[in-house]
Amino acid sequence: MFFVELTALAIVSLALLSIFWSTITLGISPMPTSRKVKQEVLTLIPGDLDGEVQELGAGWGTLAWAVASRFPRARVIGWERSPFPFLFCRLRLLIQPRENLTIRFGDFHRADLKHAHLVLTYLWTGAMLRLGPKFDAELPDGALVISHTFAWRGRDPELTHTTADLYRTPVYRYRITRP
Ligand SMILES: C[S@@+](CC[C@H](N)C(=O)[O-])C[C@H]1O[C@@H](n2cnc3c(N)ncnc32)[C@H](O)[C@@H]1O
Numbered sequence: 001m002f003f004v005e006l007t008a009l010a011i012v013s014l015a016l017l018s019i020f021w022s023t024i025t026l027g028i029s030p031m032p033t034s035r036k037v038k039q040e041v042l043t044l045i046p047g048d049l050d051g052e053v054q055e056l057g058a059g060w061g062t063l064a065w066a067v068a069s070r071f072p073r074a075r076v077i078g079w080e081r082s083p084f085p086f087l088f089c090r091l092r093l094l095i096q097p098r099e100n101l102t103i104r105f106g107d108f109h110r111a112d113l114k115h116a117h118l119v120l121t122y123l124w125t126g127a128m129l130r131l132g133p134k135f136d137a138e139l140p141d142g143a144l145v146i147s148h149t150f151a152w153r154g155r156d157p158e159l160t161h162t163t164a165d166l167y168r169t170p171v172y173r174y175r176i177t178r179p
Contacts, residue, residue, distance in 0.1 A: 015084045022082035028124050030059040030085040037148050038066050040163045040171045041120070044146050049074050051117030056108035056131070057081075061089045063120055068101040074117075076101045079108035113138035121147040128152050141178040146171065 050073035058078030
């Protein structure tokens with residue numbers, strides 16, 4: 001019995017250490033999108049969405065599962081670099097399988113966005129600043145970027161919703177338009 005408890009304690013400690021380390025090195029914790037903000041994000045996604053969706057930083061899969069479930073014709077790819085949330089998502093895929101959902105381990109800066117119809121982000125200001133040029137260079141004409149809490153600086157959103165929560169969380173929708 002003592003051995004079982006010791007193993008459980010070791011696993012929990014490792015998980016916490018891993019999350020702590022990833023939070024420090026990546027600059028953000030795997031804080032999930034709240035239920036109210038998730039609903040607001042879903043209302044900003046066109047009902048006929050059927051292409052590739054890239055979620056940059058999937059965390060525990062809160063948005064990835066919601067989008068894959070609501071839009072079965074979309075192909076959702078979630079990127080996650082923090083090992084424990086990534087493993088959690090892979091396990092979740094076994095328990096709550098979604099044929100149109102893939103979770104990849106790795107740095108989302110390596111994601112190829114050339115075929116994305118929609119990019120989802122819940123990151124931080126610095127990450128959005130770094131991603132802006134990548135969005136400009138890779139996303140096709142008409143693609144959407146939906147980001148909550150943190151805006152894509154220097155770009156006007158085509159829509160902004162304010163969530164009816166304590167923080168009045170903003171959800172921004174940007175559209176790529178090429179001349
Ligand atoms: C605030 S959480 C958002 C999680 C999820 N998108 C949601 O809305 O519930 C941001 C996530 O981005 C991940 N992340 C940060 N930098 C990353 C990178 N360069 N590549 C992949 N994932 C990254 C973090 O590990 C974290 O899980």
